[in-house]
Amino acid sequence: MIERLKELRVEAVAAFEGASSASELEEARVRYLGRKSELNQASRGLGKLPEDERRAAGRAVNEIKQELSALLEAAAERLAGGAGGGAGEPDLTLPGRLPWVGRKHPITRTLERLETIFATLGFEVATGPHIEDDFHNFEALNIPADHPARDMHDTFYIEGDKLLRTHTSPVQIRTMQSRKPPIRIIAPGRVYRNETPDASHGSEFYQLEGLYIDKGVRFGELMGVLQKFLGELYGQEVVVRFRPGFFPFTEPSTEVDIECRICRGEGCGVCKNTGWVELLGAGMVDPRVFEAVGYDPDVYTGYAFGLGIDRIAMMMSGVSDIRLYHENDLRFLRQV
Numbered sequence: 360m361i362e363r364l365k366e367l368r369v370e371a372v373a374a375f376e377g378a379s380s381a382s383e384l385e386e387a388r389v390r391y392l393g394r395k396s397e398l399n400q401a402s403r404g405l406g407k408l409p410e411d412e413r414r415a416a417g418r419a420v421n422e423i424k425q426e427l428s429a430l431l432e433a434a435a436e437r438l439a440g441g442a443g444g445g446a447g448e449p450d451l452t453l454p455g456r457l458p459w460v461g462r463k464h465p466i467t468r469t470l471e472r473l474e475t476i477f478a479t480l481g482f483e484v485a486t487g488p489h490i491e492d493d494f495h496n497f498e499a500l501n502i503p504a505d506h507p508a509r510d511m512h513d514t515f516y517i518e519g520d521k522l523l524r525t526h527t528s529p530v531q532i533r534t535m536q537s538r539k540p541p542i543r544i545i546a547p548g549r550v551y552r553n554e555t556p557d558a559s560h561g562s563e564f565y566q567l568e569g570l571y572i573d574k575g576v577r578f579g580e581l582m583g584v585l586q587k588f589l590g591e592l593y594g595q596e597v598v599v600r601f602r603p604g605f606f607p608f609t610e611p612s613t614e615v616d617i618e619c620r621i622c623r624g625e626g627c628g629v630c631k632n633t634g635w636v637e638l639l640g641a642g643m644v645d646p647r648v649f650e651a652v653g654y655d656p657d658v659y660t661g662y663a664f665g666l667g668i669d670r671i672a673m674m675m676s677g678v679s680d681i682r683l684y685h686e687n688d689l690r691f692l693r694q695v
């Protein structure tokens with residue numbers, strides 16, 4: 360019997376070492392170590408052997424089993440590690456996985472671009488509270504409590520005269536109250552309105568407003584600075600249109616449009632077939648505003664303008680729904 364075991368061992372070693380695929384190895388395992396293998400039968404038949412033979416045969420069976428098990432394991436490892444083999448192997452030809460790198464929100468990137476342009480035009484950045492009072496958000500801006508202009512600026516009222524600011528104009532009031540001219544600031548930030556959200560309105564959005572006050576500031580300077588700003592933003596060939604408008608805090612006031620970038624003025628869905636897209640409101644600071652902050656309107660003049668940052672971002676990347684910017688959906692944010 361020992362002789363037969365030795366032969367078996369030689370055969371099994373050759374089969375394990377020679378296996379060139381996982382299935383060949385599995386076949387060899389069943390043949391030499393499986394439940395019905397000769398080795399297993401020998402091991403089960405040990406009890407029938409005479410006492411003196413049993414001990415030596417038992418030891419031989421165990422040694423071979425251990426040796427073959429080790430060889431089987433080594434062969435399995437060899438096949439898994441090598442090229443062109445069985446299932447579950449890593450595919451080394453796949454491209455690597457890039458780590459997720461965070462980046463700034465598209466509104467933040469647009470804001471920073473605008474800030475950079477206005478910095479080169481001599482404007483510094485001013486900020487103020489989001490929870491405002493009635494005076495800074497409305498009264499000082501020549502929007503009295505009974506004035507229909509308040510309808511356009513419905514907001515979220517807190518206690519007493521506290522409310523969420525509807526524009527960043529109160530920052531301009533606060534700056535005028537705390538400083539003397541000349542003043543040349545932009546006031547960017549989040550603003551709030553009680554709007555029913557749709558593709559072009561949100562109850563929160565971002566504005567950037569500008570203010571320049573000094574002796575002898577004229578409307579032509581306002582036109583010049585906005586033309587320059589839009590040229591920096593969209594390229595010098597941009598076509599700008601100044602259209603009469605109304606704001607309680609500026610007089611005269613203007614709406615500033617650019618020729619539609621999508622259809623080049625032909626008329627399309629984006630410009631609602633007008634060929635123009637409204638980008639800014641602007642005008643000369645109303646004397647009533649100067650009175651509210653204690654400036655002499657006979658000494659100082661100035662201009663102000665305001666734009667929606669979300670809208671600029673939408674125009675630049677062709678996004679058609681403002682709500683996408685405020686939903687925090689990474690599938691969207693990683694594209695724009």
Ligand code: PHE
Binds near residue numbers: 569665
């Ligand atoms: N504050 C205005 C608004 O939110 C924007 C604006 C600012 C218009 C300055 C004209 C001048 O509607």
